[in-house]
Amino acid sequence: xxxxxDQSIEQLANLDFQCFCGQHHQVSIGDxxxxxxxxxxxxxxxxxYKGKKVLLVAxxxxxxxxxxxxxxxIKNEFSISRFIYQDDHLVADAKSLGALLMxxxxxxxxxxxxxxxxxxxxxxxVSAKTRVPYAIVATAPSMDGYASVVSPLIRNGVKTTFxxxxxxxxxxxxxxxxxxxxxxxxxxxGDVLGKYTGLADWRMSKILDLxxxxxxxxxxxxxxxxxxxxxxxxxxxxxxRSEDTTQAIMEALILSxxxxxxxxxxxxxxxxxxxxxxxxxxxxLQEGIDTKWLHGNKVGVATLAILEAYKYLFSxxxxxxxxxxxxREFDKDRWVKRIERCYGNMSxxxxxxxxxxxxxxEIERENRMKLIEEKWEDIKANCYLNLPSPGQLKGLLKxxxxxxxxxxxxxxxxxxKDSLMVAKEIRNRYGIMQLLDDLxxxxxxxxxxxxxYY
Ligand SMILES: [Zn+2]
Ligand SMILES: [Zn+2]
Numbered sequence: 001x002x003x004x005x006d007q008s009i010e011q012l013a014n015l016d017f018q019c020f021c022g023q024h025h026q027v028s029i030g031d032x033x034x035x036x037x038x039x040x041x042x043x044x045x046x047x048x049y050k051g052k053k054v055l056l057v058a059x060x061x062x063x064x065x066x067x068x069x070x071x072x073x074i075k076n077e078f079s080i081s082r083f084i085y086q087d088d089h090l091v092a093d094a095k096s097l098g099a100l101l102m103x104x105x106x107x108x109x110x111x112x113x114x115x116x117x118x119x120x121x122x123x124x125x126v127s128a129k130t131r132v133p134y135a136i137v138a139t140a141p142s143m144d145g146y147a148s149v150v151s152p153l154i155r156n157g158v159k160t161t162f163x164x165x166x167x168x169x170x171x172x173x174x175x176x177x178x179x180x181x182x183x184x185x186x187x188x189x190g191d192v193l194g195k196y197t198g199l200a201d202w203r204m205s206k207i208l209d210l211x212x213x214x215x216x217x218x219x220x221x222x223x224x225x226x227x228x229x230x231x232x233x234x235x236x237x238x239x240x241r242s243e244d245t246t247q248a249i250m251e252a253l254i255l256s257x258x259x260x261x262x263x264x265x266x267x268x269x270x271x272x273x274x275x276x277x278x279x280x281x282x283x284x285l286q287e288g289i290d291t292k293w294l295h296g297n298k299v300g301v302a303t304l305a306i307l308e309a310y311k312y313l314f315s316x317x318x319x320x321x322x323x324x325x326x327x328r329e330f331d332k333d334r335w336v337k338r339i340e341r342c343y344g345n346m347s348x349x350x351x352x353x354x355x356x357x358x359x360x361x362e363i364e365r366e367n368r369m370k371l372i373e374e375k376w377e378d379i380k381a382n383c384y385l386n387l388p389s390p391g392q393l394k395g396l397l398k399x400x401x402x403x404x405x406x407x408x409x410x411x412x413x414x415x416x417k418d419s420l421m422v423a424k425e426i427r428n429r430y431g432i433m434q435l436l437d438d439l440x441x442x443x444x445x446x447x448x449x450x451x452x453y454y
Contacts, residue, residue, distance in 0.1 A: 004223040004262075009034065009251055012223075012258055013147075019145035021217040027261040029147060030135075037136065039066070039173040042073050046135065046169070052109035055132075056077045057100060057123055059085040060137045062115040066176050070114055070137055081105065081189040085119075091292065092121040100126050108132050110168070116140040116184065117294065124164035125151040135169040140180030141188040141250035143295055144269055146170050147257030151357055152314040157285060159278075166261070172250045174243040175381055183297060186402035188249045190300025190345040193393065194273040195228045195256055197306040199255050200383040201271030207375050207382065214266075220259045224268050225268045225386075227252035232388065238400040259450050270426065272309075272431040276302035279342075279423035280411055286344070293409055300397055304404050305420065307390040309432055310450045313441065316385045318376045326440030327369045332360060348423050357428055358437065368438045379435075390452075405453050413454040 002017045015030040031045055046054070054074065058067035063084050071078055072081065083103040100122060104111070111134035113123040120136050128136040128151075138146060145152075151164040178185075182258060191283075199221050227248075234248040259268035271359035277298040284291060321327070335358075340347045359365050371381075397404040406416040424433040436442040 002219075004219045005226050009254060012255065015262065019217060019219050021219060023215060023217060023242050023264075024269060025217070025220075025262040025329045027166075027258055029168075029170065029258070031171075032147070032254060033169065033173040033252070034174065034247060036174045037245075038171060039069065039176065040073065042070065042137070042171060043077055045171060046074065046110065046112070048077070049110050052079065053105065053107045054080050055104060055108045055111050056080055056082045056114065057084075057111055057119060058082075058114040059087065059119060062119065062374065065114075065139050065179070066137055066173075067114040068110065074112075083107075086243055090118050091154055092118050092125075092151065096122055097125060100325045100340065101130070104130055104132065111442050112137065114139060116144045116180075117145060119413055120145055121151040121153060122166075123414060124148075124167070125153060125162055126440040127167075128165045129165060132323070133165070133168045135171065135251045136167045137171065137176075138172040138250070139176060140184040141172070141177050141246055141253055142184040142191075143187065144191050144253040144256045145262070146172075147254045149261055152217050154285070159281065159285065167366070170254060172247075172254075174250070176245045177250060178241040178246040182239070182401065183292060184294065185249070186300070186397075186400055187296030189231060189235055189238060189296070189400055190303070190397075190402060191296035192231045192249055192252045192256070193230055193396075194271075194277075194296075194299040194303045195224050195252070195269060196387055197303050197310070197432070198267065198269055198271030199225055200387055201429075202235040202267040202312065202446075204379055204383045204432065204435065205267075205430040207378050208371060208430065208435075211428070215265065217263060220263050222270050224252075224256055224259050227255045232396065235396050236399045238402075241269055259436065267429075271429075272433050273299055273304075273306045274319070275423035275429075275431070275433075276305065276419045277424060278426065279419040280406075280409065280415075283411075283415060283419075289410065293403070295345060297403060298409060301404055301409055302419075304390055304393050304397065305406070305416075305449050306432060307387060307393055308452055309420070309436065309445050310384050310387060311390055312445045312448045313432065313439075314380055314434060316441075318373050320375060321439055321441070324440075326361060326439065328365050329440050330360060330365065332357070332358065336370070336417075336423060339425060343425075353428065354425050355365075365438075372435065372438065383432075407453055413450055417446050417450045420449055 013032045234245040255268040
């Protein structure tokens, strides 16, 4: 029986096995090469493409950081064409995708991308559409999309997830990545730390078993957790740009991407903290706010807030929660108004999705209360007690020089409170914020959390 925590990252890249959780897990990425000075192995990694046409894709920054070196390494044995984005702020939208598509010649054998989040998203989508494989030379450990099979792209101003393909190789040279802009390193750390609350939500959903057939896997969950623990230990040296820390973060990011593939859904890598972060990203996009903060910086901030929400919940006694009777109250009109105010023209779609999930009848609310009461100790032991405390996480983010407050993101009090209350409405995925809502505690929990910052 394969125990995932015992596998090296190279072994994890290609797996096909029957798991003790009852599911069959499969993933195939090809090569994952992370290490100090690993870039020099690039000709070897790409050996099957020798003599063939390589399209090197970068932007002006990543070209300078590593693209030129990649060119020098492979120019003698490969036929290379280049496409370098000149944008100051590259976005994965129709314009950037189209620009790359126009540059691909028919005889291109592989797209070799040098970059991180956006360039990777662009290459993955174009690779899927053109069926030309791609490989990525990572310039920053900034997000968990390297080993992902989907691309988040901007369509008509809205972030939408499109199917993509796995890269045939991920090359992460820690000597290069450690020199990435500091907020990118911190973003990687933030995205990793978010796995704690993501896993807690996943376990909660499994325990309550409300999502018929929640495909939970302890094997995967422990793998992600151990990778995140390593980052927790390594984080204090982030501000010194330690190669070991860079490696730990990159490995955890790749692992969580892989685990999405193994699980067949994103639970191992994202929970309430990602929903809050996505809500903020959506608002920024709508309001045309340009910010240097990346996905992972927002996830770091949101993770701390979700940890506060967990702490708030478990500072209470389930008997007291029950006897207060607040769980019986649910004001549907207020709920609808809030969604309309927060989601604007997306609200109809959300109301359609969520309306049938609402617990409006007294008996339904009683039953949900009863279920939570029954599972309370189980949830506490398996979801809450193994989480870092908010104080611990805040200390860690501070030590790493990372932002931890929504204020630093540029989010005001009302918007942040909204994010805590409505981010969960975007889909049916059970987590801490829905549980608070079921107990009639959502608004007071949101107030409690928001008061920590404003
Ligand atoms: Zn499993
Ligand atoms: Zn993420």
